[in-house]
Amino acid sequence: MHSLALLLPDFSLILLGAVLRRRLVDNEAFWAGVEKLVYFVLFPALLFNALATANIDPAHALPLFLGGLGVVIVGFLAGWLGRGLMGLDAMGFASRLQCAYRFNTYIGIAIAGKLHAAAGVALMGGLCGAMVPFVNVMAVGMLARHGQGSLLRELSRNPLVLATLSGLVFNLLGLELPAPMVAFLKRLGDAAVALGLLAVGAALRWGNIGGRWTGSAWLVGVKLLLLPAIAWQLGRALGLTGMTFDILVLFAALPTASSAYILAMRMGGDGPGVAWLISATTVLAVPTLSLWLMLL
Template identity: 75%
Template sequence: MQSLLLLLPDFSLILLGVVLRRHLLTADELWAAIEKLVYFVLFPALLFNVLASAPIDFSSALPLFGSGFAVLLAGFALGWLGRPLMGLPAVAFASRLQCAYRFNTYIAIAIAGKLHGTLGVATMGALGGAMVPLANILAVSMLARHGQGNPLRELARNPLVLATLAGLAFNAGGLELADPVQSFLKRLGDAAVALGLLAVGAALRWGKVGGRLAGSCWLLAVKLMMMPALAWWLGRALGIEGVAFDILVLFAALPTASSAYILAMRMGGDGPGVAWLISASTLLAVGSLSFWLNLLG
């Protein structure tokens, strides 16, 4: 129950986004603009601010990054193993495979902050930022053979990757942000979490799942249960403890990112099928995240 209460404010914002999109702010252009603002301005400001100013032990972060890398690749591989269950053409399968390993950064930062404050946000920001390039390479490479896209170009202009690298470099260089600059970035970051979660809710879509239901259930099980279970085992095996261990398991247990739908549509993939999986994983994550957070204590 305590874990569920921890998640309640953030998932309430997602629910509010659903209601606003259906009944008050119904224009697609408005939500597209909000998503763009969060993605290109507010969220990069949050990541840069916490990574530039938080105390980060770069030597101890290597096992965390290595574990995150392994868990993400495992999610991709496990999702691929479910292909016979899908009953889908290659491009539709490539679109949906993203939902087995891509992660919702907005939910990640919100919950990490609740668990461990600024250090939790900084740790999740560093881990998520480090995993964004790999997730994008896997997704874009799979779709590029059927649609259009250039993995290197996608990464070079990804604002989350750029903000993460800039923040880590600033921190490693021993530099300090001036107080007015830090306050300015903090205000942008505060807006990022609330607007980002509202945008997640507004982006949820339901419709026909398509293909075989067993295939969709497999992808959801990989994302919400198998990946965090692997993260738990790997973290213990490598001796990862404390905040880093909690963040690793939370990272692995996150629902699928709404950007998977955007990429599928932009590259000629199965947008409706991906939208269904994102919506299902977000809804089911209320229970699955409560389960994993309860185990973390």
């Protein structure tokens, strides 16, 4: 019950975003603007501030990074094993495969902050930011094989990658942000979480999924059940404890990111099928995340 109560405020924002999109503000351009604001300005500010001001311990950060990378790779391979269940062409499969390993950073940051305050935000932000290049390489690489688009271009202009690298470099150089700048970035970061979760809710889509239900169920199961279990074992094997162990398991248990839909549409893929999977993993993450939080 406590774990569900922990998730309730954040998933209530997602629900509110869905209600607002359908009942009050149904303007597509408005929500597209909100997503752009969060993705290109607010969330990069949050990541940069968290990493630039964090106390980064390489002894803890490296095993966490290796665990996160292992989770992403297992998600890719497990999703690939379900190809025969999906009944899709190559482009449709490439579009949906990313739903097995991509993660919703907004939800991750929100939950990490509830569990471990600013230290949790920095650790989850660093892990998510470090994994963004890898998931983009996998997703863009697969889609580029069957569609259109450039892997290097996608990576070089990704604001989360740029913010993560900038924050880490700033931190490792021992630089310090002026107090007014820290306050400014913190306010942007506070807005990022709330608006990001509202945008997640507004982006929920239910329609004709296409393909076979067995394939969709496989991808949802991989993302919400298999990967957290793998993360649990990886975390123990790597000697992670306390906050770092919590962050790794929660990272693996996150629903699929809405950026999977944006990428699929941008590269000529199966947008509706990806949108359905994002919606399904987001809704089903309420009970599954509650389960993993309870176990933690």
